[in-house]
Amino acid sequence: MTNSAVKTLSQLANHEEFIQRHIGPDAAETAAMLSELGVDSLEALIAQTLPADIRLKTPLATGPATTEANALAHIKKAASKNKMFKSYIGMGYHPTLTPNVILRNVLENPGWYTAYTPYQPEIAQGRLESLLNFQQITLDLTAMELASASLLDEATAAAEAMALAKRVTKSKSNQYFIADDVHPQTIDVVKTRAEMFGFDIIVGKAADAAAHDVFGALIQYPTTNGDIRNDSALIAQLQANKAIVAVATDPMALMLLKAPGQLGADVVLGSAQRFGVPMAYGGPHAAFFATRDAYKRSMPGRIIGVSKDRRGNQALRMAMQTREQHIRREKANSNICTAQVLLANMASFYAVYHGPVGLKNIAERIHRSTDIFAAGLKAKAIEIVNAHWFDTITFKVTDRAGVIKRALAAGVNLRTDVADTLAVSFNETTNSNDIAELFDIVLGTGHGLNVDALDAAIVKDGSKSIPADLVRNSSVLGHPVFNQYHSETEMLRYIKKLENKDLSLNHSMISLGSCTMKLNATAEMIPITWPEFGSLHPFVPRDQAQGYDEMISQLGDWLVNITGYDNISMQPNSGAQGEYAGMVAIRKYHESRGEGHRNICLIPVSAHGTNPATASMTSYEVVLVDCDKRGNIDMADLKAKAAEVGDRLAAIMVTYPSTHGVFEQNIRELCDIVHSYGGQVYMDGANMNAQVGLTSPGFIGSDVSHLNLHKTFCIPHGGGGPGMGPIGVKSHLAPFLPNHTVVNIAGTGASNGAVSAAPYGSAGILPISWMYIAMMGGEGLKQATEYAILNANYMANKLDPLFPVLYRGANDRVAHECIIDIRPLKEASGITEMDIAKRLMDFGYHSPTMSFPVAGTLMIEPTESESKAEMDKFIEAMSTIRAEIDKVVAGEWTVDNNPLAFAPHSMQDIFDPEWDRAYERQYAAFPASYVSENKFWPAVSRIDDVYGDRNLICSCPSPEAYR
Structure with a gap:
């Protein structure tokens, strides 16, 4: 071997670099393609493609590329800083036991997580069947007439219910009522949405709802403190006054409780998280949503419908007329584009695997644990706040601080956010030893309570903790699909049968323009199923989530550098939510300057349907800007319309490169024109895959963008979700980023409302993008774009x-x-x-x-x-x-x-x-x-x-x- 052929240790290690695994063409293919294009280098091609005035002069500062092994080791070290406490916090999030057959064959299986939204149903019959099962579960548990496939989370589903109510009600009122015992994060998100729509919110005791003239109302069943009320009379009163009533509920509780539809509800919603989906520090989790058939034209999200194929066979599809509200564009009351399909499928398979008998057994076990705990507290004269319960006991103790201290010392989280009470929410992982430990925490050792004896007494005397008139007497999940796959063998074969009907990235290229169906590397996916990331409740004390904080902070710094912005919010849990959060920030910014009269949003006719829908959701009037024959924004029309609206101009929503697939030459001029009239530039991040490392929205001149982490940054589409849509902003918009009522987020205004249920959105999938950036490094990210x-x-x-x-x-x-x-x-x-x-x-x-x-x-x-x-x-x-x-x-x-x-x-x-x-x-x-x-x-x-x-x-x- 000659010296010229000898490689250094560092050069030999380059073989393990991830960049060459992520980028498809090798050197020979690259040369052949460049030759086809008549250029001699990638740099020459990029010089011909991007306007010179928007080319970055400095490389990305995201660090050098690291190997898969080193990146995994690094993020494992961060994950180990998360403290694995037992969480009884509740508030809509609960520890679960994901059946391993579902964990391995759905959540960890690219056949399920790399599929695209089922717009082409002939090659998506598997996930369509699973989603139809999800709708059937929703219909059975809620006793409603119509269900959608899934939504983003419980809080945003509640906001969608409010929008639906306003759309269908005959009431002239502008007021919406929320019971004060709804989950606080839900109230937070609904209030944000209401502010943007111009609705007035009343938060008060549920019993007082009918005393107000409202177009709709939201109540919780069971309530956030665990109480169970029969609100059927209240619902009837509200409906008599033309109000639409939404009920937020818990699917596990509905195994034992009377269905909200039987109480008269118009809309029923909630989170399917506790059907086998990890808490993951807040998400992703699928929400369910059901309503009356009469309201189907106003239904948010997607509905899976039964049709037939050319041969007359039963076949499934997404129903066109209710597929997505945003097809209404500026007439929309929702901008939903993606949903948590992968997680809805997990919840669906969880119900199939356990069946009605298994699910009822789990629900009864949770309820029995709660009964035992309540009986022990009563025996020791501890005051219990809620008269009835399914899984949650809220109580008062004299030594509240001492109880909290003992809990934390034992590695246990209680609910502590309400000043004068504590609460415990039980879950399917709870056993008798856990209940005994809770007695020690609340009462101190030597209390003399025996869990088995308390259990025996309840068996003997019966439980009255669910009111007799609210005990479920209707059967659920009677369809054969929920009654035949209870052995692991049968379940495995059912999952595989459905998977085989779906085309995904593990079979062939999915060349979807605007949707960036790129490699979702296995190394990127591995951390999301680690318990250190999966088992954290979103409202744990911050010192228990140091690993998440470290990972989220570093990912945020990287994304700030990549986008050229000054700050970022990780809260929006979809691209459309990111759009919404960005436009909320723009509106609040104008209002803070005494310019609330700015109410015009310019949008090119080529824009995504979510853009005009989002502008409408922030109560902006949409003015369309024409495109020329080459597909570029018509600059003369832009100038004319900007001048015409003058100081009413709030923003422009523009996609770059354009939705027509070109780098428009006048993008900087566009930003300058809008800024000259005092408007803000919202740059849709859908096409960041063509910007990273070469240019950036902040460098070009925009003020805010959302990032589709499920596109550019490798979070897989999951058959229609999950997604993440964090927003980057220039410094002047940072004070208007979303905050959260339960977990304060540094760097934004204390009074800002939330746009998603969890403070960091679907935090559980952020490790995917962290791994991608770490393994690619700044140079690799630039190469990916090239x-x-x-x-x-x-x-x-x-x-x-x-x-x-x-x-x-x-x-x-x-x-x-x-x-x-x-x-x-x-x-x-x-x-x-x-x-x-x-x-x-x-x-x-x-x-x-x-x-x-x-x-x-x-x-x-x-x-x-x-x-x-x-x-x-x-x-x-x-x-x-x-x-x-x-x-x-x-x-x-x-x-x-x-x-x-x-x-x-x-x-x-x-x-x-x-x-x-x-x-x-x-x-x-x-x-x-x-x-x-x-x-x-x-x-x-x-x-x-x-x-x-x-x-x-x-x-x-x-x-x-x-x-």
Whole structure:
């Protein structure tokens, strides 16, 4: 070996760098793609693509790349600083036992966590079935008529209930009532939402609600202090006054309690967290939401509906008319874009695994623990505040400080946020030893209480802690799906059966423009299931969460550096929530300066639907700005409209690179124009994947952005969530970032309300983005952006002769995504973008983003994680599809008898003995040679959307219906 071939220890270690695992193309592929584009380096391509005046002059300061092993060791050290106390805090968060079969095969399985939102239902039947089960659970427990698939958390679900109430009520009132025994974080979030809508909030005793003229009311059942009341008369009184009544509840309690629907509720909501989902310092957790069928047009979030496919088979889909409120744009009362689908699936499988008998047993065990504890306190003359209970006892002691001190010394957290009381909430992990320990803490040793004796007395005398008129007498979960998968073998096979129906990133590229379906590395995912991160209650004393604080603080510093802002809030638990928090900050900033009259938000016509919806939610009037023929914002129109609204201009919401997939040259000028009229620039962070390390929103001149951590920063989409949408702000907006009523957040105004239930949103998934940045380092993050742009330009150049690229920027370059125009071919052939999307399934691919932001187009984003080889396979698929369209144009196939018209081809299609198609079966199923190596079969044929819209069913059909 010559000296020139000898490597240093450091050079040898480079083989273990994560960067080369994350970025798809190798050196040879990179050279080939650069050659295709006619440039000799990545730097030359970037110089042609980004405006020179927004290029960063200094590298990112996120540190050097580290290996997977070292990053895991570092974050493990941080995690070990979290103290693993037993938490009886309650307030909607409880320790759970995640069945290991669900932990390993759902939460830790890329077949479930890397899937995309089920917009293409033929290749998403598995998670659609699981979500339909979730809706059935919700319907059974609440006794309501209509349920959605999931929402972000209990508090934001309560805010959605208020918005629904205002939309459907016949009341002219502007007042909304919240009972003072609703969880404090829920009150906090609803008050923030109400302030932005201009509603007046009344917080008071539930019994007084009907004395007020209100358009709606929110009550809790059981209450935050554990009490259980029959509020049916109160609900009827409120409804007689035209108010819409929402009930926040606990799904585990509803195994034993009368359903809120039977009490007369109009809306029922809550968190599904205690159905097997870890507390994770506040999230992610799926909320459930149910209402009357009459209100389905105002339903927030997504509804899974039962339809049928081309062959008449039962098939599931997202119901179009209620899929997302934000399709209403500025007329929306909600901006929901993502939901906690992965966590809803976990909760759904938890119910399937335990079944009605198992769930009732768990609920009774929790309730028995509470009864025993209450009996012991009563025996020692301790005052109990709540007259009835399911799992929570609130009580008063003379030596409150001493009890708290003993609890902390024993590694136990009680609820201590109410000044003169303490509370204990029991959970499925509680055993008799825990109850004995609690007696020692509350009463001191030598109290003489015996848990078994107290238990025996309750068995003998019966329990009266749930009022007789509120004991559930209706059965739940009678559908066969909840009654046949109780052995681990059967459960494992059921999970796998559903997984096999879903296409996810572990099968092939998902080239969704605007959604950045990149690698979610295994090393990034590992920490989220560590108990040190998973088992913390969000309201533990701060000294017990030092590991979280360290990780969140460092991640925040990195994101501040990456974005060019001065401060960041980790509270928003989705991109849409981040938009909302950012616009709230802008509005509060203007009000603080005596400029509350600013009420106009400029939004380009190309913007995401969430942008106008979010502006509407902060009571801003939306004024649309035109785009020119090249897809860029029309600067003349922007100037004219900014001048026209003048000092009423509050903000502009702009996406960069644009939603049309180009780096617009005038972005700095746009910021200057808006600032010159006193407005603020909100830069949508959806396309940060094309900015990191090359430019930044703060450097460009914007004031605030949200970051989709589930896009640019590698948190997986989870089949439609979880997401995280932290917001970065310039210093003048930092005082208006969200705070939290239970946990004060440093660096923001003390009076600011919350936008999410937990102070740091879905904190449990932040380790994913921490790991990504740590393993990539500043140089790796920059390379990721460069390769995202390289891959997109390569894809655009190869596809353009087949399907013209609609918009290009300077030097004919695109950013990290491109839009191909199907409309000319559609006019010539009758083949639609939908036909192409469905035909791609036969090649084993998920469709690119369809008809957004331009109808009749496909938006493609290959991301930096896909290799040239994978992109070439996709290009081959599109080339084959183009040849098929050409045959239709030439008259070789008719518009209604060709592979695109019948796509996708299910196995049932291919084996149909009465094949009468104009093309061969073999070609239908295996249109390219590589397909046979890794064939993915769509579970059903093309689904009839119109039938599903006209026959909305959101509950599980009987097994006979499938036959």
